[in-house]
Amino acid sequence: MALAKYDFALFLHFLCLVTATSGKVPAIIVFGDSSVDAGNNNYIPTIARSNFQPYGRDFYGSKPTGRFSNGRIPSDFISEAFKIKPSIPAYLDPAYNISDFATGVTFASAGTGYDNATSGVLSVIPLWKELEYYKDYQRKLRSHLGPSSANQVLAEALYMISMGTNDFLENYYTMPGRRSQFTVSQYEDFLIGIAENFVRELYGLGARKISLGGLPPMGCLPLERTTNVMEQNRCVGNYNNVALEFNGKLKGLVVRLSSELPGINLVFSNPYYIVMHIVRKPAFYGFEVTSVACCATGLFEMGYACARDSLFTCQDANKYVFWDAFHPTEKTSRIVADYVVKTVLARFL
Numbered sequence: 001m002a003l004a005k006y007d008f009a010l011f012l013h014f015l016c017l018v019t020a021t022s023g024k025v026p027a028i029i030v031f032g033d034s035s036v037d038a039g040n041n042n043y044i045p046t047i048a049r050s051n052f053q054p055y056g057r058d059f060y061g062s063k064p065t066g067r068f069s070n071g072r073i074p075s076d077f078i079s080e081a082f083k084i085k086p087s088i089p090a091y092l093d094p095a096y097n098i099s100d101f102a103t104g105v106t107f108a109s110a111g112t113g114y115d116n117a118t119s120g121v122l123s124v125i126p127l128w129k130e131l132e133y134y135k136d137y138q139r140k141l142r143s144h145l146g147p148s149s150a151n152q153v154l155a156e157a158l159y160m161i162s163m164g165t166n167d168f169l170e171n172y173y174t175m176p177g178r179r180s181q182f183t184v185s186q187y188e189d190f191l192i193g194i195a196e197n198f199v200r201e202l203y204g205l206g207a208r209k210i211s212l213g214g215l216p217p218m219g220c221l222p223l224e225r226t227t228n229v230m231e232q233n234r235c236v237g238n239y240n241n242v243a244l245e246f247n248g249k250l251k252g253l254v255v256r257l258s259s260e261l262p263g264i265n266l267v268f269s270n271p272y273y274i275v276m277h278i279v280r281k282p283a284f285y286g287f288e289v290t291s292v293a294c295c296a297t298g299l300f301e302m303g304y305a306c307a308r309d310s311l312f313t314c315q316d317a318n319k320y321v322f323w324d325a326f327h328p329t330e331k332t333s334r335i336v337a338d339y340v341v342k343t344v345l346a347r348f349l
Contacts, residue, residue, distance in 0.1 A: 219235045
């Protein structure tokens, strides 16, 4: 399957040529779920954690940080592409302070979503609480840099929002509550309303450069393919269609808010087609396995995370698209991040 209208040969030619001029974006500030959580869940009472081996085995020092990956995650690679720093720390991690957070911080919480009910499923940080942490961060930054310098950083920073998958897979299609209230299309609209309010709140707090992230082909996650026995463990087409439909609504929201909010530079970062192209054409990227995860391959595809100290983890994660049943490997994250930088975020460089 060709990736929409993008020329992959051209993309790969420039893949390693993403350059940045320092200073245009002084910090990257991240909100979202496990796709961009660097370890905030380590410091709250939840089972949705990854602060144990084999997670982080390919991270600096082979350290399990709380990232749901064998190494770095997309927000880390985007920070590196902007020549800021090679990884973005978690706000709740006591190993870091406001001087570290001044150039980049993530408030993300694995298992969360736009819907407050989604965060309740695994007892993680709801989106409204991530915003409260951001307000706290603003106060600390103004104290650290002084009001004028801090306000300049906050205005020039790139704000990344990456969530939504859990709203469908951990909540709507798993728990009975929202399905009894909404059709899937109505639920999409409900989430879009929350996303709109969140962007408006960020804008009101001074944010101007904002990336609103879309959904990946969530029907192709190993967790979903494992349960799709009737179709020989193929991608779940219905879930992918929902992701496409929701992404279309997010894109429409970006267009509308861009015309309504003066001075905003709002973009839609869509991982769907690049991830689908990887799944459909894995050899093109040097992958060998797409349907099962590296971690606990073949036996434990049903959970949100790897089993602790799993004996079944693959030897070479670079051959796998997915690290665990829900999350990509570091290599996949790098490809997706480079693609998003090249095609969408380059305007901020």
